[in-house]
Amino acid sequence: MQESLDNLCDRLRNAGLRPTRQRLSLAELLFGSGDRHVSAEDLHKEALAARVKVSLATVYNTLNQFREAGLLREVAIEGDRTYFDTNTSNHCHFYVEGEGRLIDFPSEGIAVTGLPATPAGTALAGIDVIVRLRPKGV
Amino acid sequence: MQESLDNLCDRLRNAGLRPTRQRLSLAELLFGSGDRHVSAEDLHKEALAARVKVSLATVYNTLNQFREAGLLREVAIEGDRTYFDTNTSNHCHFYVEGEGRLIDFPSEGIAVTGLPATPAGTALAGIDVIVRLRPKGV
DNA sequence: ATTTGTGCAAATCGTTTGCATCTGA
DNA sequence: TCAGATGCAAACGATTTGCACAAAT
Numbered sequence: 001m002q003e004s005l006d007n008l009c010d011r012l013r014n015a016g017l018r019p020t021r022q023r024l025s026l027a028e029l030l031f032g033s034g035d036r037h038v039s040a041e042d043l044h045k046e047a048l049a050a051r052v053k054v055s056l057a058t059v060y061n062t063l064n065q066f067r068e069a070g071l072l073r074e075v076a077i078e079g080d081r082t083y084f085d086t087n088t089s090n091h092c093h094f095y096v097e098g099e100g101r102l103i104d105f106p107s108e109g110i111a112v113t114g115l116p117a118t119p120a121g122t123a124l125a126g127i128d129v130i131v132r133l134r135p136k137g138v
Numbered sequence: 139m140q141e142s143l144d145n146l147c148d149r150l151r152n153a154g155l156r157p158t159r160q161r162l163s164l165a166e167l168l169f170g171s172g173d174r175h176v177s178a179e180d181l182h183k184e185a186l187a188a189r190v191k192v193s194l195a196t197v198y199n200t201l202n203q204f205r206e207a208g209l210l211r212e213v214a215i216e217g218d219r220t221y222f223d224t225n226t227s228n229h230c231h232f233y234v235e236g237e238g239r240l241i242d243f244p245s246e247g248i249a250v251t252g253l254p255a256t257p258a259g260t261a262l263a264g265i266d267v268i269v270r271l272r273p274k275g276v
Numbered sequence: 277a278t279t280t281g282t283g284c285a286a287a288t289c290g291t292t293t294g295c296a297t298c299t300g301a
Numbered sequence: 302t303c304a305g306a307t308g309c310a311a312a313c314g315a316t317t318t319g320c321a322c323a324a325a326t
Contacts, residue, residue, distance in 0.1 A: 018300065020306060040291080055308045060291060076233070076268045078212045078220060080290065080316085094256070095214070097263055109252035112267055116243055118232070122271035125235055129250060129267055130214045133260035156325060158281060178316080193283045198316060200281095218291085218315065 015069035025052040026062050030072070035087040037075055037102060076128045077102060092129040105131075153207035163190040164200050168210070173225040175213055175240060214266045215240060230267040243269075 008027045012019040029046055030036065038046070044059045054062075063084050066072040075083040077095055083102060085091075092110055094103040110129065118124055146165045150157040167184055168174065176184070182197045192200075201222050204210040213221040215233055221240060223229075230248055232241040248267065256262055 018305065020300070022307070053308095057292075057309075058307055061307085064292095074216045076214055076216045076270075078214045082216060082290080092253075094260075096260060103257065105254055111251050113249045113251070114247035115230075115269065118269070118271055119241065121274050122232075122234060123274050125270040125272040127267065127269050129265065131253065131256070131265050132214075132263040133256055134263040136259050136261050156280065158325070160282070191283095195284075195317075196282055202317095220315080 011071065015066075015071060017065055017069060022052070022054045022058055023062055023065075025050070026054065026059065027066075027071075030066070030086050035085070035104060037083045037085040037087075037093075037104065039081045039083050041081070073126075075102070076130065090126045090128070092131065094131050094133055096133045096135065149209065153204075153209060155203055155207060160190070160192045160196055161200055161203075163188070164192065164197065165204075165209075168204070168224050173223070173242060175221045175223040175225075175231075175242065177219045177221050179219070211264075213240065214268065228264045228266070230269065232269050232271055234271045234273065 005024065005028070008024055008031065009019045011031075012023055012027060017023060025047060026043065029043065029050065029052075030038070040056065040060050040063055043063065044054065044056045047054050047059065063072065067074060067084060070088060072084045072086060073088045075085045075093065077083060077093070085104075087104070092105050094105060095101070096103070112127055112129065115127075143162065143166070146162055146169065147157045149169075150161055150165065155161060163185060164181065167181065167188065167190075168176070178194065178198045178201055181201070182192065182194045185192045185197065201210065205212060205222065208226060210222045210224060211226045213223050213231065215221060215231070223242075225242075230243050232243060233239070234241070250265055250267065253265075
């Protein structure tokens, strides 16, 4: 699902964000190669490795702006770091306890049944399924 | 599901934790009245309100010890605070985006189907379902 | 008596913010 | 030109930790 720079430009513009050098570079890293989930620090390291000059603060700001714009979603995982996911639709993660490791898995075929109605005054925004795993033999 | 002090004492002992005044009081608050989920600060305030003398640091330490002992579970929710749940079995939460509000709901009747096999070297520890909600009309 | 827990304050760490400088439209 | 972005460093808030004191076995 490779995206052209022009495409990314439009996506940013549609989100009301100026397509600056930094934002485009980060968007390219994020959306250039399939679904991914990253922490701010991950992305910052990646950007530096790709010779993109960005400060960590800008990475944080950009991730938050992308999230507000609906381009990213925060992953519901406990732990000290915040992870962002480029897949904004409902989906699922394996979470390896003790290691803090997070593994995507495709949500096709997953169904959750028997859910109660949403409380008054709220609308369904999405459903996350976290499959917690324990390393074997520990 | 009221528990006696003796019961709590035994639970702590079985977990390898000395039943100290503070731990017993916190355990009483946590397990004394059905399933609940609290943050460290919540519990600290509650303890103070109940005239239990504990420091916030001890509340943190105690919650972590309880978690390690399997008496509590950390709730998989994004956000700045960590929540602990006295219900250590699989279950579900409503999470109201924007408000950070967390609502338990009973997991009876909930089923998740179509899950892939667990990755090699890991065993299933549990499944969390987070139903994300958006305040209506926002 | 010895080992383990507690309180306090200082240290940590991820994340956010204020402000001066730069850049895209 | 000029609103909006960026970088840096300082600020922040939740959580952890080091150490002297207190309590449990």
